[in-house]
Amino acid sequence: MTNPQLTENLLAVIRSLPADDRRWLLRQLEQDNSDLSHGALAELAMAGGAFDDLAAEPEIYSFSDGEAIVAG
Numbered sequence: 001m002t003n004p005q006l007t008e009n010l011l012a013v014i015r016s017l018p019a020d021d022r023r024w025l026l027r028q029l030e031q032d033n034s035d036l037s038h039g040a041l042a043e044l045a046m047a048g049g050a051f052d053d054l055a056a057e058p059e060i061y062s063f064s065d066g067e068a069i070v071a072g
Contacts, residue, residue: 010041013044013045013048013050016048016049016050017044017048017050018048021044021047021048025044
């Protein structure tokens with residue numbers, strides 16, 4: 001099952017990439033019949049600058065926020 005919001009976000013990131021990076025991605029997809037790993041997609045998005053604007057965001061959360069999650 002696909003996650004529509006994730007798919008839309010990935011598409012937006014891919015569209016924001018420079019043309020050379022998009023062409024590289026298309027070549028990779030054509031050569032490789034397996035799915036791109038999450039890590040490879042993240043690296044591609046980071047290389048394209050998709051998350052650069054987050055560096056200017058203030059840190060609004062800390063480890064003391066919220067409730068602890070307990071496994072089990």
